[in-house]
Amino acid sequence: MTLKGKRLLLGVTGGVAAYKAAQLARLLAKEGADVRVAMTEAATRFVTPVTLQALTGQTAWTDLWDPRVPDNMGHIELSRDRDLIIVAPASADFLGKLAGGLADDLLSTLCLARRCPLLVAPAMNVEMWENPAMQRNLHTLRGDGVHFAGPAAGDQACGEVGMGRMLEPEEIVAEVEAFFQPKLLAGKHVVVTAGPTEEPIDPVRVITNASSGKMGYAVARASREAGARVTLVSGPTALATPTGVECVRVRSAEQMFEAVKKAAPGSDVFFAAAAVSDYRVKNRAEQKIKKGAAAGLSLELAENPDILAWVAGQKNAPFCVGFAAESEKLVEHARAKRAKKAVPLLAANLAQHALGADDNEITLFDERGEHALGRAPKLELARRLVAHVAGMLAGEKRARAKA
Numbered sequence: 001m002t003l004k005g006k007r008l009l010l011g012v013t014g015g016v017a018a019y020k021a022a023q024l025a026r027l028l029a030k031e032g033a034d035v036r037v038a039m040t041e042a043a044t045r046f047v048t049p050v051t052l053q054a055l056t057g058q059t060a061w062t063d064l065w066d067p068r069v070p071d072n073m074g075h076i077e078l079s080r081d082r083d084l085i086i087v088a089p090a091s092a093d094f095l096g097k098l099a100g101g102l103a104d105d106l107l108s109t110l111c112l113a114r115r116c117p118l119l120v121a122p123a124m125n126v127e128m129w130e131n132p133a134m135q136r137n138l139h140t141l142r143g144d145g146v147h148f149a150g151p152a153a154g155d156q157a158c159g160e161v162g163m164g165r166m167l168e169p170e171e172i173v174a175e176v177e178a179f180f181q182p183k184l185l186a187g188k189h190v191v192v193t194a195g196p197t198e199e200p201i202d203p204v205r206v207i208t209n210a211s212s213g214k215m216g217y218a219v220a221r222a223s224r225e226a227g228a229r230v231t232l233v234s235g236p237t238a239l240a241t242p243t244g245v246e247c248v249r250v251r252s253a254e255q256m257f258e259a260v261k262k263a264a265p266g267s268d269v270f271f272a273a274a275a276v277s278d279y280r281v282k283n284r285a286e287q288k289i290k291k292g293a294a295a296g297l298s299l300e301l302a303e304n305p306d307i308l309a310w311v312a313g314q315k316n317a318p319f320c321v322g323f324a325a326e327s328e329k330l331v332e333h334a335r336a337k338r339a340k341k342a343v344p345l346l347a348a349n350l351a352q353h354a355l356g357a358d359d360n361e362i363t364l365f366d367e368r369g370e371h372a373l374g375r376a377p378k379l380e381l382a383r384r385l386v387a388h389v390a391g392m393l394a395g396e397k398r399a400r401a402k403a
């Protein structure tokens with residue numbers, strides 16, 4: 001229940017993507033939010049108020065003149081007690097109205113009379129999106145402090161391909177959750193490595209580590225939620241790149257090292273969450289190795305560069321966070337690893353608690369000792385880790401100011 005207690009107003013405007021608003025309303029309610037719905041007349045042509053009413057358990061409001069609105073001041077009352085207004089989908093027409101400050105129906109009036117922030121998820125045809133009038137409106141809305149979730153590029157209902165597709169409901173929920181996170185890393189550049197690496201043996205076989213990449217992706221998402229610019233350097237995973245995160249995809253440790261050498265210098269925080277292969281195959285076969293071709297098979301291995309140690313050893317290195325997945329003696333191994341890698345912070349877990357799972361249990365080790373982050377979903381642990389790092393960065397800043 002990541003949105004428990006949050007009071008939201010979901011505005012739905014007229015566009016084909018309105019059918020996704022029903023799923024969005026359901027997901028927001030499932031996360032514990034109080035979801036009040038207001039629809040434009042055009043939206044009701046695509047999805048009925050009854051559907052949204054059933055999914056949120058509340059009246060879906062459509063009419064500025066509805067006599068049931070408390071005090072007959074619907075345009076004020078319905079958004080007054082809200083923490084956030086979300087307009088999804090936000091049509092080209094509606095964004096134009098917002099930019100111009102128009103208030104000619106219930107939803108536009110609620111938006112104009114709001115006291116809370118406004119998040120819009122645009123949805124429109126690519127030509128509409130690229131139209132100079134639309135771009136001018138976007139510029140105005142950004143200047144007015146309106147928050148944007150998307151749009152994305154991709155297939156459109158009209159058969160065209162391009163920018164303007166509304167984010168999927170799950171992605172919009174992630175943006176809403178991000179909105180409520182404290183901006184502890186605002187203005188910072190964060191680099192994260194994640195996932196396993198693959199070291200080729202021949203064209204079809206690899207040496208790899210059992211790593212889903214979930215923890216590293218959660219750290220990337222939590223950093224972005226905290227307001228940072230995030231570069232994620234990822235080995236092969238089946239995970240979607242978190243919204244707003246720049247992802248560089250690599251396969252081998254050497255490729256990961258090259259990508260990190262480009263991204264990490266000048267960054268503020270480096271999280272090394274990848275399970276990097278310690279060794280690569282030296283005598284890699286150009287063609288697929290045939291079974292039985294040799295009596296026994298030996299692979300000659302060469303040690304891979306230690307990416308974290310390289311970053312931590314740079315002049316003006318970013319704040320480095322190492323990860324350790326141990327199978328036993330967690331405290332002993334974690335302390336030794338923190339010292340060996342010379343990093344200020346090490347996040348350790350037992351591999352058997354974490355591999356591939358959605359939950360994890362993490363203990364942090366820094367110069368003050370041990371800090372148990374507890375057992376929780378990886379995203380929640382990543383948020384706690386980000387908060388700890390932000391606290392340590394603030395402490396460093398204070399110490400520098402004193403010196």
Ligand code: C5P
Nearest residue numbers: 272273274276304305306307308322323
């Ligand atoms: O030495 P070990 O692999 O146990 O250390 C784990 C930490 O070091 C992790 O943060 C991992 O991402 C990082 N690492 C790295 N490059 C390597 C090996 C590990 O960045 N070649």
